[in-house]
Amino acid sequence: DGGITQSPKYLFRKEGQNVTLSCEQNLNHDAMYWYRQDPGQGLRLIYYSQIVNDFQKGDIAEGYSVSREKKESFPLTVTSAQKNPTAFYLCASSTTAGFLGNQPQHFGDGTRLSIL
Amino acid sequence: SQQGEEDPQALSIQEGENATMNCSYKTSINNLQWYRQNSGRGLVHLILIRSNEREKHSGRLRVTLDTSKKSSSLLITASRAADTASYFCATDSIIQGAQKLVFGQGTRLTINP
Numbered sequence: 001d002g003g004i005t006q007s008p009k010y011l012f013r014k015e016g017q018n019v020t021l022s023c024e025q026n027l028n029h030d031a032m033y034w035y036r037q038d039p040g041q042g043l044r045l046i047y048y049s050q051i052v053n054d055f056q057k058g059d060i061a062e063g064y065s066v067s068r069e070k071k072e073s074f075p076l077t078v079t080s081a082q083k084n085p086t087a088f089y090l091c092a093s094s095t096t097a098g099f100l101g102n103q104p105q106h107f108g109d110g111t112r113l114s115i116l
Numbered sequence: 117s118q119q120g121e122e123d124p125q126a127l128s129i130q131e132g133e134n135a136t137m138n139c140s141y142k143t144s145i146n147n148l149q150w151y152r153q154n155s156g157r158g159l160v161h162l163i164l165i166r167s168n169e170r171e172k173h174s175g176r177l178r179v180t181l182d183t184s185k186k187s188s189s190l191l192i193t194a195s196r197a198a199d200t201a202s203y204f205c206a207t208d209s210i211i212q213g214a215q216k217l218v219f220g221q222g223t224r225l226t227i228n229p
Contacts, residue, residue: 004158035219042204042221043159090158101147101208101217107158
């Protein structure tokens with residue numbers, strides 16, 4: 001079955017540590033996204049990529065970094081510069097039209113990041 | 117501020133009743149989408165309605181769009197316990213010159229058996 005796989009489901013970060021969240025899709029989508037969700041809140045866009053080897057900052061990119069070396073993969077690194085990383089992180093993908101809101105986005109089941 | 121805002125923030129009803137959630141937005145749109153999120157899970161797309169459409173159905177779901185009032189509603193008929201989830205609207209919006217999909221803060225729906 002086609003879909004998006006995020007791993008790990010739970011992740012703990014120590015002070016000063018960088019951690020990387022994995023996101024893999026087999027939907028053959030060009031566009032991929034990372035969102036942050038805080039309790040009781042909506043989604044805020046961290047980074048997005050419309051094509052391999054290209055990505056753009058979203059609304060809250062500070063303290064995060066991404067890469068897009070393969071169409072299927074869009075890992076997110078939460079760096080030590082992100083002082084409040086505790087949140088639920090969601091990865092999504094779509095066709096290029098999905099980025100513009102003309103088609104749905106497809107989501108993984110998220111990674112919950114906490115600070116030790 | 118958010119482009120889309122859902123109302124109410126939380127809704128609790130009895131199984132079998134209908135549930136109505138509303139979404140208001142500020143600027144003109146081309147499309148509006150509704151998503152469901154079960155606790156601890158990702159979002160699942162429900163319905164996309166385009167600006168030239170007024171109503172759309174999918175099973176027990178009915179979505180309306182009133183572009184003159186910049187609002188949309190999601191109606192779930194004959195609710196079931198499995199409908200318990202958060203529901204988000206998402207609108208396309210021009211942010212800093214780029215068109216993006218912007219999510220509201222959601223309505224938490226609880227269906228009581």
